[in-house]
Amino acid sequence: MAKGYKAAAREMLASQPEVRASVTKATLHFHANRERAYGEVDAESWRDWAATVKRHLLSRLDHYLLLAEEKLSGNGVEVHWAENAADAQQILSRLVKRHDVKKVVKGKSMLSEELEVNSLLQRLGVEVFETDLGEYIIQLAEEPPSHIVGPAIHKSLDDIRALFAKRLGTARDASPEELAAAARRVLREAFLSADMGISGGNFVVAESGTLVLVENEGNIRLTTSAPRVHVALVGIEKLLPRTRDLEVFLQLLARAATGQKLGIFTSLISGPRRPDESDGPEVMHVIFVDNGRSSVLADDEMQEALSCIRCGACLNACPVYRQTGGHAYGQVYSGPIGIVLTPGLKDPALAAELGYACSLCTACADVCPVRIPLPKQILAWRRRAAESGAGGPLEKWLFDGYANIVSKPRFYRMSAKMLRAFKGLTSAPWLPVIGAWASGHGGLEPSPKSFHQIWEEELANE
Amino acid sequence: MSDARQRILRRIAHALERRWPVELPGDPWRQAEDAAAPTRFVQNATQNGVEALSFDSPQAAARWLAEWAAEFSSAAVSPHVPPWLQPQLPQRPPAEAELGVSRALAAVADTGSVLLSSSEGRRLQLLPPVHLVWVDEAEVVQHLGEALEALQENPPSALALHSGPSKSADIGQIMVQGVHGPGRLVVALVRGLDAAPKATRGKARGKTTRATPSSGLDWNAVRRLQGRTLATKTGKAFEVLRVTDNTVVIRVGSSEKSYTLRRKTLEKAAALARGGAVIQGPSDFKKKVADEAPAYAWAILRELGAI
Amino acid sequence: MRVAFFVTCLADQFFAEAAADAVRLLRSLDIEVVFPRGQTCCGQPAYNAGHWDAARKMALHTQQVFEGYDYVVLPSGSCTTMVRAYTPGLFAGDKPHYTAALDLAERTYELSEFLVKVLNVEDLGDGLRGLKVAYHHGCHVSRELGIKSEPVGLLEAAGAEIVPWQADNECCGFGGVFSVKNVPVSLAMADHKLDTLPEVDVLTSADGACLMHMGGHAKKRGLDIKVRHLASLLWEARNG
Secondary structure, X not given: OOOOHHHHHHHHHHHOHHHHHHHXXXXXXXXXXXXXXXXXXXXXXXXXXXXXXXHHHHHOHHHHHHHHHHHHHHOOOEEEEEOOHHHHHHHHHHHXXXXXXXXXXXXXXXXXXXXXXXXXXXXXXXXEEEOOHHHHHHHHHOOOOOOOOOOOOOOOHHHHHHHHHHHHOOOOOOOHHHHHHHHHHHHHHHHHHOOEEEEOOOEEEOOOOEEEEEEOOOHHHHHHHOOOEEEEEEEOOOEEOOHHHHHHHHHHHHHHHOOOOOOOEEEEEOXXXXXXXXXXXXXXXXXXXXXXXXXXHHOOOOHHHHHOOOOOHHHHHOHHHHHHOHHHHOXXXXXXXXXXXXXXXXXXXXXXXXXXXXXXXXXXXXXXXXXXXXXXXXXXXXXXXXXXXXXXXXXXXXXXXXXXXXXXXXXXXXXXXXXXXOHHHHHOOOOOOHHHHHHHHOOOOOOOOOHHHHHHHOHHHO | OHHHHHHHHHHHHHHHOOOOOOOOOOOOOOOOOOOOHHHHHHHHHHHOOOEEEEEOOHHHHHHHHHHHHHHOOOEEEOOOOOHHHOOOOOXXXXXXXXXXXXXXXXXXXXXXXEEEEHHHOOHHHHOOOEEEEEEEHHHEEOOHHHHHHHOOOOOOOEEEEEOOOOEEOOOOOOOEEOOOOOOEEEEEEEOOOOEOOOOOOOOOXXXXXXXXXXXXXXXXXXXXXXXXEEEOOOOOEEEEEEEOXXXXXXXXXXXXXXXXXXXXXXXXXXXXXXXXXXXOOHHHHHHHOOOOOHHHHHHXXXXXXXX | OEEEEOOOHHXXXXXXXXHHHHHHHHHHOOOEEEOOOOOOOOOHHHHHHOOHHXXXXXXXXXXXXXXXXOEEEEOOHHHHHHHHHHHHHHOOOOHHHHHHHXXXXXXXXXXXXXXXXXXXXXXXXXXXXXXXXXXXXXXXXXXXXXXXXXXXXXXXXXXXXXXXXXXXXXXXXXXOOHHHHOHHHHHHHHHHHHHHOOOOOEEEEOOHHHHHHHHHHHHHOOOOOOEXXXXXXXXXXXXO
């Protein structure tokens, strides 16, 4: 985790080439599904609309948070506020103690990764089960998720067969159905015996105090239905103003993430079990978590990233992400949105490396359902990194030097002649920049004559 | 943690100080209603992997059910399902039942989804491997927003949208169905779902309220009757010999004849009573519920205060 | 109509003949082409690397060099995008230079776009009869400027067969500074392009840098892939 992107990516491509194959296959599949699904509706108009709703929400976030708090409380939900991961962990520890919790089932939540909930619960002696199949796989493998929507997409069927054979005793050649059935057996038992279910929150509708969760497996519904206590971890930016906003947001999320019309299961939870109900949690808590979000909100160039609905479309569209998967980024959030959010949530210095884990192809901007200007924001992080001298003195010297040369045409033409005179040097591996290029391409091959020369000798006279 | 709350809100307010609020946009684009809602629902739900069916009467639905449900050996049935759409199967708790049966609040054509209320029980919607959901054809709407708005006033504690069978591609991107939730979702649209069929054996009649209330029959209370001697309205004594999961067996003292009363029938009567129907005696029971040992069934329910 | 030709630094050094073909092509369409000698680089390398002061310096130089021409035509999609879509943003809050940047942006065209949109040329000739071509859509020109059908249409009209390529609009992995900062990832991206490339006579693009990246890496891998700049193919369409 401590390793920077550059080294981690290099190592991953060298030592785990199969990850590239798995991730490429999965993301291209997601990407094609999204493209088809966008094509079935007026996606452009929905994206404009959804982007505006989120921008509105962010521009009045304090108002909507207070409204949501009031409505949630009115629904019988206990609301907590956590400024950072330590706060959230403290709140969770208290709840574990208060409700005498020995076993927890978890629905997929990226925020819980930010807050390192699993290691906290283990420290508290609580047994934790990730219940999303992908999350369960990586929990067994003791790895963090590598993708917002498909946490285990870096693993092939064979990887999972070997893992399950070792941990669950399934056959070495078990089918995906058999593997899923094995996980289901373990987790079904966990659902029915857990004391607490922990979920994230895709949306919270402020006007009604409704927590909205989207999934395909049914594990989140079970997590929020079976145990006697339900705790939802919700980023403060996850609000929507109105119930009616869900019509578009739920469909857009599903289409952007996996190309579905709607997630298979959507839960709209407006409080704990009522007296006349036969099942459901007796108590419900919502923890609103800041953990750097208010800093991002204060950053004019980055605040739009808080519109993110965690669909993963930008990861699927990103050709850089596709080569390594999410682990190379060394952060909870990877891909384009990870590059933009991570330095803002954690430490701007992280942009020095993360900011360059991007070829600026802008494919992410083309797909984002809430039109976050990701390439522009990545460039802004680069600008800040360069301004702070993060690239090192050599890089600055090179660009300043280049700028000086090209603003003086005579110098520029002279250096064109040098390029040809010293052509042999361009395959020298020890030269900065040029050596890096040569390693994958061989030496530079300038045209025999520059265009300037062709113009003067030939074209100017025609 | 109220300090944290204050600090977070202060930071947000500070961040927003210099910004103009962005206006909320007007109404979003909606899909074209190029066919009636039930038709579009069936198309879209089918695409999602739902086994979607339509029936033009409760009778037709009940006939289909009788045959279809034969492949299962047990069911967990929502109290919101009217008696004529309950499968004739032994009842089991959701964790053990092979089939869960729900009554949807509504369905959405755009997305092929059904809306389910927690008031019928969350587990029966999730734990059985197959989930049958009844929807009144009149309650299928075109757009999700319409359905949500209709429920806005008084939403259940957990409203769930189910749009297909539980699935996951987390194992090598190969689609597997039935990971945690039901691997089969069967949605049946029924025209006039709440109108009791006339011609079924039970001759059930009368109106139930639109949202059929739960039967309210506590089966454990029925179990406690085992071994007790009760009397019919006309004073004929009978003994409750045995109470199983799905039946009550009684023996009439004077004739040594025994009768088996079905749980389903008793629940149906209790449900009707909870819905406001008055069942004054055995003949009323025979008319309104079923011609199944009405004198004894009525006496049992009377004893339990269920009618 | 006087057209200033902006060869761009990369084409000047590495695709000089293709750039010359672009001039020949424009002249064959009776366009008066001038070549302001003071021109150098649009500033994109520095801009993308985050060194905006250096980028501004280069952009200002470019503004001065191309002042007053009706049209500025480039044989490079990504440099066109720099001038059109990115440079004005470098001068936010600096009104005179921002206005000048917008003015230049309005007069600037990528070669195939200029042919189709300004000159209304859709058919250059049939000099590419039977040539099987893979077309790489450069990221910036296709996504930021929406120039996709222009180059492909001109090639097809000249008799070339554009062979379907699933990755034709995917980034090749060049990305300027990216290709030297994250070499293995950049090359893996080129590998994906090359590994999905269909059987063709030639791989082309409006972007020389992408062609250098894919072509150079193909050569290093020992693959026999012929790479030609779009400008050369278009000239061949007319002249061949």
